[in-house]
Amino acid sequence: MNRFIDWLDDRTGIKNIIHGSLFEPVPGGARWRYVWGSTLVFTFFLQVVTGICLWMAYSPSAQTAWESVYYIQYEMTLGWLIRGLHHFAAQAMVILLVFHLVQVVIDGAYKAPREVNFWLGLILMQIVLGLGLTGYLLPWDQKGYYATQVATEIMRAAPVAGPYIQKLVQGGSEYGHHTLTRFFALHAGILPGLLVGFLVLHLAIFRRHGVHAKDPDRAPAAPFWPDQVLRDAVACLAVLAGLLGLVLWKGSELSAPANPGEPFSAARPEWYYLFLFRFLKFEWVEHLGLAFGAIYLPGILMLILVLMPLIAKIRGGHAFNVVYLWLVLAGAGGLTGLALYEDWYQDDEDSRDFRAAVATAHRDGKRAVALAHSPSGIPPEGAITLLRNDPLTQGPKLFRNYCIDCHQPEDGEFEIPPQAPMLASLDARGPVYFGSRDWIRKVLTDFANHFAPLANIEGERAEAAELILEGSMAEWSSANGPLLNEPANADDFEALVEFLYAQSMRSDASPPDDPRVIRGREIFETGALTQGEFDSACIDCHAMHVVGEEEPLSEDMQPILTNYGGNDWLRAFIADPQSHYAGEYGNNAMPAFAGQLSPHDIDMLARWMTGDYYLPPEGDAATH
C-alpha cells in the first residue's frame, strides 16, 4: 500500500495536495462559523449523486416528463427518497448560500485580497438560483409549468433582447417539447458544468488565501484536520438529517400533469422567489413596469453586492455593507412573510380562493397519480388524458358550470331560488343524489315536494314546469304514494325501487336475477302489491326495455325508463331531454345541452353521476 502511494505520489504529487488541504492551518483554531462553505459543497455533492440517478430515469418531453417523474416517485425502488432529497437539497442550498454570504460579509472575508473569490461566490449563487428555476419545470406538472411561465414572461420584459431570450429559452414561442429539452440541458449539463468550473476556481483561490479568521488571536492556529473537518462533517450530517426528515415528513409533491387548457390558480414560484413575487404585486411597482420590478431593481441590489469589496475601502464602507445586507435580507424576509401570511392566514376572498385552489391542486394531483397507478395505466398519449377523461374530475366541474344554478344544492349560496331538484351537494366528489334509491323513492311517493323547485321557473319554461307539477305522475304519486308507504307493502316498495335502480346498471345495483328485482319487475308490470293495487301500473305510461332482453316490457310511450339513471339514459337525457324523455306530448322543463356541451362533456357528466369511474382500492394510495 505504502509503495503504491509512493509510486503515485512520485507521478502526481498527491501527498502534497492532500496534506495541503487537510493540514491547512486555520488561524485562531477550528470554529463552527466556518462550516457553511463545506455544507454547500456537500449539498452540491448530494445534488450530483441524486441528480445523476434521476437523470437515468427522467425523460424530457411534454408527453413523458410527468410520466417518468411519476414512475420515479411511485414505482421505482427508493425513487421517492432520491427525488425527495434532490427536491429539498435544492432549497437547502439556497438557505446555506445565504448563511455563507452573511458570514462572509459580517466577518469581512470579502475584503482584499479576497475580492475575486467573493465575486466568484456571487456567480455561483446565480448558477444555483438558475438550477432551482430550471429544475422546477422539469416534472412538467401544473405547479412547475405555471410558475416557470411567469419566469419566462419576466425574461421577455428585459430590454431589447427580452423577447428573443424568451424564445430561445423556451425553444419556441410556446411551451412544448423543446422547452423541456432545453431546460433539461441547462439543468443537467450547462449549469452544473459551470458550477463545477466556478467552484474549482472558488476553492483554489480560497486555498491561496486561506481561511479568513474572524479573530486569529482567539486560540492557537490548528490544522484543518481533524478539528475543522469534524465540525464540517457534523454540520453536513445535520443538513442530511434535516433533509431526510423533510423527505419523510413532507415528501416532494407531484401535482397534476401540466395542461395549458386547465387554469391553475394555486401558482406560486418556489418559496425563495416569493419575495420577488410579492414585490411585483405592489401597485406602485406595477406602475413602474415589470422590467423595473423584476429586472432593474434586483439588478441594482445585486450590483451593490458586487461592489461590496470596493465599498469596503471607503471609511465606514464595511459597516455600510453589513447594514445593507441585513436590510436586503430583512426586506426579502418581510416580503416573504407577507406573501405567506396573505396566502395562508389572511381571511379575505383572494386568500380563501388561493387556499381552495391549492386544495384542488392537491386533489387533482393525487387523482392523476391514482389513475396512473390504476390497472389501465398511462396511455401512449400521456398522462394529460388521465384527468381529461376522468368523470370524477370533469363531472363536478361541468356540473358547477352548467347545472348548479337550477339544480341547487342545499349547502350553496345562490341569489335566485332553485328551479329544479337537487342532484348533488356543492362539493360532491363521491356518489351523487340523482338516481339514487332515495331519489327513486321520492319520485314515487313524494313527487310534489321532490319537484317543488320547478315552481320557481319563470319565462317560457314556466308552462312546462307547471304541467309537470300538475301532470299525471304528480297525480299518480299523490294517489299511490300512500299505498307504497303502507307498512305491509314495505318489501314491495323496496323491490320496486330496486328494480328501477337496477335499470341504471350502476356498480352497486342488484343483478336482474335478484329476488327483489324480480318482485319489483312484477309490480312494475302489474301494479299489484301485497296490500292493494296501483290505480295504474308503471308500464301503462312508461316505455321500458330491460337491458339484455329481446322483448320490451312496454314501448312507444314516454317518459322512457329504459336504463333509467344509467349512462345511456343520462347521456341522451342531458343532450335533449325533450326528445329522449318527454317526447312530443310529455312535459319537460329542462333545456337541451347538446348544443352547449360536447359529447365528451356529456359523457363525463353522465358517468360521474352514475359513479362510472375508477376508484383506487382502500389503502392503495401512493405511500410517499
Place this chain on the structure above:
Amino acid sequence: MNSDAPAMAEESPPASNPPHHDLPRRHFVLHVLTLAISSIVALVPLVTGLIFVLDPLLRKKKSSGGEFVRVTSTSAIPPNGTPMAFIIRADKQDAWNKFPNSELGSVYLMKNEADEIVCFNARCPHLGCTVDYKSGKDSFVCPCHDSAFKLDGTRTNAIPPRDMDTLEVEVRDDTEVWVRFENFAAGTHDKKPV
C-alpha cells in the same frame, strides 16, 4: 468527503505542519469520529443512489410475455408446409406507459407433415436477430451470423447454440390460431424465458 484521505494522514503525519495535540487518546477519538461522520455523510447518498440505479434488478418482474395471443386464422397458413411470418400484437407495459395492441415480436407459423400447426419465435437463438425464411433453400437463415435451421427448426450448423424456439399453439373455435408468445435468452444452450 474524501474517505481514504484520513487513513493516509495517520500513516504519514506531515513534518512541516503545526504540532499535533499532546493527548493521543483525544487525538484518536477525534480521528475516528471525524472519519465516521464523514463516511456516513458521503455513504448515505451514494448507497441510496446505488440502490435506485439497481432498480431493474430489484423490482419484481411484471410478466409481459407468456400469455396466449390471437395471431391469425387457420386459413392464412399455407397447407403445403411453407412457413409464414406473423406479427405478434398485445398490450405492452413499458415503464410508465401502457401501449395497447403493440408489436411484441414476430413468429413463423407453418403446417408440419401431420398437418399440425407449428410455431417458431422468429428471434434467432444465437444473438437475437430476426431469422429469414429462404424459400429456395427450404430453410431459415439468420442474416446476422448465418445461423441456419431446417424447416422443423433444428439447426444445420454450429453457429446457434440451440434449435429455433418453438412456441405453444392452440386452435380455438376451429379457426383461430393462438400462440403463447415468449422471448427466450439468446446465446444459451438452454431455452430460458427472459
